[in-house]
Structures are given as C-alpha cells and as structure tokens.
Amino acid sequence: MRPATCALLILALLTGSGAQADPVVVVPARLGVEKLSHEEVTNIFMGRFRALPSGAPALPIDQPPGSPLRTLFYQRLVNKDQASINAYWSRLHFSGKATPPLQASSETQVIQQLLTRPGAIAYLERSQVDARLRIVFEFPP
C-alpha cells in the first residue's frame, strides 16, 4: 500500500499545485435539494444526522484517503486535520451507532456513487461539477 500512498501524495501535490480552490458540496440535481447550511453539512458528514432537510436519508461520501481535497474539506468544515477526524470516528467505532461517510476508492467513484446511490452527498472540486450535479453548499471565500 505504501507505493500507492506515495503516488496519491504526489498526485495531490500535483493537482494541489495545479488548482487549490475550495471544495463544493454537491448532490444529484434530481434530488431536489437547493441549499444546505454549513451546520447541516457538518451534521451529515460528522454522523449526527443522516438525513436531508427534506427528510430523505443522506449518504455522505468521502474522497479516497489521502486525497488533498478530503483534507482540505475537513479543514474547512470543522477545522480539524485528518488524524483528528480519524480519531473521532474510531472512538465511535465500537458503539456502532454512527458510521463514517462511505469511502470511495477514487475520485471517479465518488461521482459514480453520487449519481447512483440514493441520497448521496459528496464534496468535489468545483471543476468536477457538471449538470447532473447541484452545488448545495459552498465555503465562503
């Protein structure tokens, strides 16, 4: 797994150096959700609620581990690094009540899952957003 990690880090550095814009939170356009607040996004991604304001279940999807976007997202969302996020989840691991977001294996899988799984919600680079997707939350500049 070590060569893969190195490769990801390099990629991240490459992409990062290429385009370091904030991620945006998106849902499938057909879902009918217009906007989410920062709090709502936090609740959903940090396991407090697994539902949209409309009441429909929400399924958060994480970028693959080591993704610079993922790091950036949590940094911007709850101001914690990835280790803290991991520790958080590991503390909840045994009670089984709350589970971490679904983990995609790649960026593409993220979009795939987003489009396929009901109630999916994920964060992307703004450049990855297309018509099938709708931005419901943007980090303020």
Next chain:
Amino acid sequence: MRHLFIRDGILLRSILVTILAFVLVGIATVAYTMQIAREQAEQQSRVRLEQLLDTVQSTLRVACFVKDRELAREVASGLLSNTEVLRVTIHENGQILADVQRGNASPISGNEPRGSLMRTIHSPFIESDVIGRIHLTPDPAVIEGRIRDDIIDRTLQLAWQLALIAGAMVVTLLAFIIHPISAMSRNLHRMDPTAGDRLPVPPGHGNTEIGRLAGDVNALATRLVQALEEEHALRLRGELDEQKYHAIFNNAESGIFIVERGGRIASWNPALARLLGIAGAEEFAGELQLTALSWEKPEAVGELIAGVFATKMPATLDALLLRPAHAHRWLNLVLSPVGNDILQGVAHDVSALKEAEAAARRQAMTDPLTGLANRASLEQQLQSRIRQHHQHPGSGFTLLHVDLDKFRLITEGVGVPAGDEILRAIAGRLSATVKSNDTLARLSADIFAVMLQNLNDDETIDKVIERLTGSLRQPYLIDGSPIQLTASIGITLFPSDGSDAPSLLRHAELACDKAKASGGNQSAFFDPTLAEAAEQRRHMENDLRQAVREQQFVLYYQPIAELANHRVAGAEALIRWRHPERGLIPPDHFIPIVEQSGLINEIGLWVLETACAQLAAWQAAGSTHYLSINVSGRQIPHGLPPAAIADALARHGVEPGRLAVEITEGILLNNISEAQSWLHAVQQLGIPVYLDDFGTGYSSLSYLKRFPLDTLKIDRAFVQDMQPGNSEHSLVEAIIAMARSLGLKVVAEGVENAAQMKMLGAMGCHYGQGYFLSRPMPADEFAESAKDIDRRLAMPDDGR
C-alpha cells in the same frame, strides 16, 4: 494540698472558669470547624468531580454529538466508578442519553441533592453550540464521612491543646499565687505583730504584687501596733484622769452636779447631798428636780436654768434653801452649759457670807455708839420719803441739823469715854422728845439730825425746837459733876428748802453754821442767801485751787524797825492773792477759806520757800534783815513740819535766826501737846517764835510760860488807840514791862505816827511795825524803802 482546694477558693474558681471558658471556646470552635469542614469537604468534592468531568469531556461531546447512548453509558459508568459519585445523568437536548446510579442507593428523585454538579456539553466542532448537559450527583454519605473524620480530628486536637493550657494555668496559679498566698496566710495566723513579728516576703516575690501585698500588710501591722500603743497610753492616761476627777468630784467641798434640760439633776456629789440634805446619788430613789427643792423662790431657780440654756452662757444665783428643822441656808448656784442638753452646776454654801453681808449692812445703817441711824441711813430715808412725796404729794417734813456747842472742849476736859456717855444720853433725850415716826440720826461726832414728819409750819417747829433745846440744856451728870451743854440747830423744810436729800442736808448744815456763828445755843431757819454765800465760797475755793496751780500768790513785805537804833531790822511777810480779774486780794478775804479747804498746807510751804529765797537774796545783797512768816493753826504739826523748814533753810543757805514764825493764840488752844512739841522742834532749829495779835484773845499769861516764845506782837488795836494817860497806853506799857521781865522781845503793830513811835520807844518797846514806817510792799521795792526808812528814822524828831 487539701488546703489549696478551699471551697470557693481561687484555684477551684479559676479552674471552673477556665473549664467553662474552654467548653465555650470548644463548642464555638467545633461549630465553626463543622461549618468550615463541610464547606471544605464540599469544595474539595466539587473540585475532584470537576476534574473527573474534565477527563471525560471530549468523549462526552462526541457521545452527545452523535447521540450515542452506548458511549454515553460507558462514560457514565466510568464516572460512577469514583466512590464519591452517586449518580450520573447525561442529557442531549432534552433526551436522556444515560442515567446511571450506584446500585445500593435508592433512586434519587425530586430535588437536586446538595453539592450536585451540572455541566453543559458543547459540540466538538462548534464551540458555541450547546448540545447537551451532564448531571453528577455526589454521594452525601461519603462527604459526611469525610466531614465527620475532619471534625473528630480537629476536636481532639483542640481538646488536648486546651487541656495543656488549663494544666499550665493551674500550675502557674498554684506556684505563683495560691502557694505564696496560703503561705502568707499561714504566717499571718502565726504572726504576733505586737511582739515585732512581720510577714516574710515569699521567696522570688520581691517585686511582685504578692511581695508588695506582704509589704503593705507589714506596714499596716506597724501602723496598727502604733495605734494600739497610742490608744493604750491614752486609755491609761484617761483612767488616771478619771480617777483624779472622780476623787475631786467626791471630795470637793462644793456641791457639783449635772442638770438636764427639764431641770432634773442627773448626778451629784456627796458635797451637794450634804448641802441639800438629801441622800447620795447612789442611794437616792426617784427623780431629783432642782426646782422641786425647798427653795424660797423656786421660780428664780427655774429662770436661771432656762436662761443658761437660752444664752449658752454661765450664770449665777444666790438662792435661799428653806430647811424646816434647821437654819435656812444660802446657796450660790453657778450653772455653765457643757453641751446642748446638759448644764454643769456648782453650789457653795454662802450662808456665812450672807450673814456677814447682812450684819455689815445693818452696821452701815446704824451708828454703833448711839444705835441711831447714821448719815447713809438718814440719806436713804430722806430719799425714800421724798420719793413717797412725789408719788403722793402731801405735807412735807422738817430736817433739823443739831450741832453741840464746843463739845470738843468738853471731851478734852472729861475724856472720850465720858464724852461718849454724854452722846448716848443726848440720843436718849432726843428720842424721848420726838414722835416715834420721826427719824433720829447721828451724822458725825457731835452732830445729830432729826427728821420731823408732816411738820412744816414755823410755829409748831418753834415749839418742837423749844422742847429739844430745853431737853438738851438739862445738865449731864458725869462722875457726879453736872455738865452744861447747848446746841445750835439748823432748820430746813421740805419741799421749800431743797428738793433732794443732799441739798436738804447741806442747807440744814448751813443754817446751823449761821446759828453757831451767831454765838450758838440757838436755832436758825435756812435762808437762800446762806446757800448763795456757800456757793460763793465754793467758787472762791475753786479759784484758790487754780491760784495754787498757777502760782497767783505773791509775798508783800512790811518793814519792822528796831526802835533803839532807828533802823529797819526786818519785815513780816504778808501773802497777797493777785487775782486775774479782781486784782490784789488781802489775806483776810481768802485765808479762812484756804484753811478750811486744806489748801493752807500747800500755800504755807510756798510761803516758806519764797521767804527763804528772799532771805537768801537779801543775804547775798549784804542785808541783815530778818523775815517772819505767819503760820496757821491748821499747819501744825503736819502741814509745816519742822524738818521741812530746816530743809528749806539749808537749801537756800539761810541762817536759822533770820527766819521767824508768827503764830496766834488759837494754835495754843487747839491741841496743846502737839503745838508744844512743834514749837520746841522749831525753836530747836534756832528759829524765833512770835506770838501774834497779843492782847485780843485769852492772852493767858500761863501760855507765855508754857510755850517757848521769843517775841510778843502787841495787837494794833491797842497801839492805835494809845493816848498818853489812857487805859490802852497803860495796857501797852504793862505788856511791854511784863514781856521784858519774862525775857521776851516786843513788837508793836499798827504804828501810824511819830508820836506813837516815840511813846513806844519811851516804854522800852523793842520793835515797831505799821503804816508810819511803810505799808507792805513788793520785794523789789523793799531795799529802797528800807533805806528810806532808815534815813527818816535817823533824823531826830521827824516832823510827821
């Protein structure tokens, strides 16, 4: 040690007080400690629980954030594992995530227990977001246990500290106070201050309060001993004094007693008992009232007591005590206040004194010889009679002054005892003549007074006088021979002749003098002119006294010539009064008064002195004139003692033979023996004695033999009327012849012309004196005049 714990002793009290104080302090401290311990325990418990919560805080946040009951329960159980925690409740927005409690405790419901802790739980991501809270209830039993342990600890600690302090205090008290005090107390019990014992200062207490107390006790003991000794000495002295006074009280001759305000006699001495004739103070039964005694005037005694109480000044009273079976007794009572309600009294028996006084009074009122009233008594009776007259005017009275004529000659003849007998007889005759209510008095030797009551018409008086003189004229038989006696009587009437006793007596005497002057054996009524004359005499007497004081007298000198050799031999000194208003007054105007008033002695001495001075002056001038001075009978023998004459002569250095004294027959009549010895003494001095006015009086030839005379002076009456062949001529001739035969010199007085001079010379008269030679002249003219006379006499057959 038992004596240290005296009931109510210091130690017991101190211990009790200490214990009480410690108990109070302990209770307060424990109460405070409990409060503090509880607060501390709760505080500590809270801190521990807070710390406990801090350790689980992040887990709690997460559990709450994701509403994880499992996790929350886990956390709560973990907290419960702490023994202090009784219950843990975790809420998430109104929903209980976990609620666990210690199994054996009953579920807590209702109020939050004391000390429970609540903490809010924030979102792990948004600090400001409160997402839940946790309640932590501590186990009170555990805290209580802690508190209990704490209190027990502190109480134990406090208890042993207090016990230690109390022990220390007890020891201190014992060592420093109780022990020394009880030692002092023991010493005090044994101590005998009078024997000089003193309290030793407990060791180590030299400068402490105990030491000072011992010092004070010793000082007090010293003072007490001193006071005791003084008191003892005082008591001894007091006892001695009391014994002394008791002895005085008991043995006094005077009655001594104490009177109370009511007049009760509280105590008295034996002398008073004797004086009052009562029992002694010890035996007397009942009350003795001073005023209740048998006084003649009990009210006077009562007033005396009241007076002394009122004035607080001593007072005295002579009171007569009536004694039924005995002679009455006069007591002199002296009361003096000695306090507010007590008087001290002294009583003397003054009966003898009173008796003597009464006798003296009786004596003073009566004449011892005749038993008649005396002058004082008469005056008193006159006064009371006059007073009576003023109160009840009625008829007046008559006062007679009866003076026996020449009684003195009679007593000289028959002797004093016979004279007294005559006086007694006269008193008897007078008494027989007057009425019983008339008063008889003997005023002096031979003078009697009679007060005739209710009698003032001249006719009746004349009858009474007639009776009186008739009675007195009867002969008195003395040793068998009859003696004839007459009286002169002066009569005054009251109220016309005088308004008071002295003036009545004086006027009666004046009237009597007038009767006597008219020859005696008669009576005279008082005449106001008599009083006037007497007044004039009195006036004159005053003037004379002043004259003596102011030396208004002067001597004039009348020359006396020796007929044989026709020369002035000497002079007679004649006194003149140079009155400041009336001029020169001759001696016959004032000498009688001078003789009566006694001024004669002073004047006589002045004459002697002046004459001697004059003789000395003549002697100094080479003159050999002699000088004769007149001596009155009144001056012999004491008014002009021979020694005084000798002294005057010696002082002025005058030879005795140059001074001569001239006397009259009267001198020889009055007191023969005295006159004789005086004359002898004078002659012994070498002073010639002249007999003046020879031929006018008795001219008894026996005098010439009996008295030591040198010279006779023939009275002027004979010389003036001398004519050749007449009787005066013969008489003068005879006198001269007789004198010559007796070896006496002769001076003829009153020679007024040359013829007389010649006749006298022919008769063999030695000296001549008279206006033919010169009138009396002042001293400064004398020398010139004497020369003139000598010249005149030297011419044979002077034409005059």
